[in-house]
Amino acid sequence: MFIKVAVDELDPMLVMELRCIIGAIPLWLTAWFLRRRRGERIVAESVSAVRSRPWSLLALGLLTGLPLWFVALGEQHIDSGLAGIVNASVPLWAALLAIRFDREHPTGPRRLLGVAVGFAGVVLLAAARGALGGSAEVIGILTVACAGLMYAAGAILVRERLGGLPSVENAAWSVTIAALLFVIPAARVLPDALPSAEAMGSLFALGFLGTFLGFLGYYELLNRVGAARATMVTYLLPPLAVGYGWMLLEERVGPETFGAMLVVLLGVWLGSRAERTKVSGATAPAAP
16 A cells, blocks of 8 residues: 555655665664674674675565565556455465475475466456456556565575574565665656655655564564465455555455455465375384
């Protein structure tokens, strides 16, 4: 919802850049406070992290900045509620990526069925909204879906390659590197006039609530339960986004929206459930 308000006046690249900057400051302050409590130096630990994981941190920055930008780009063409429904595909992407990159949470028939059902829901939604006939909505849907893929890839990267860093520092690095990577493109799209109070308020809400508090909780969840289960928080996106958009932004909500939302959530539920595994030898007879 805040993204939708902000991109009405500001370029999506600038929205991404400013929310990363606003969120990075309290994230690093939190990391410094936690390191200080343990008697450690944040600067020395940060230099060590960069030296030992330069490419992983760079990839994390890309997989943070690009999806934030893609969601803002998509919401230039679609409602915030529709963006929330499409963004709920993150666990489906995570299930596909787990086939290759996540040995602890393998993808079996049930998850593949969930992936198929979830993507079918997105296609049904696009068709019902007339977005498959060349409408600008198809651009928005595909853009937000690509953002979901990158969110899932980032979650697996953190779990597999950056698990040794504290969760708050992973979050801080992700938005800091994203801000550094895209600062020049963002500077080229600065507005000629000061944005309205609504747009500025939305930016600060995105930076503090969506980036600082949101990333702080999400990366801690990744550290505790892994990417497969952590991405299940996107269960909350469709109903909340549709509800906020309808109540506060007067966005259109029809039966096709609710129908597609239920299909997507069904697919996410199937794709996020743990596969049943057989314990070898569990029913074998005892040795004589």
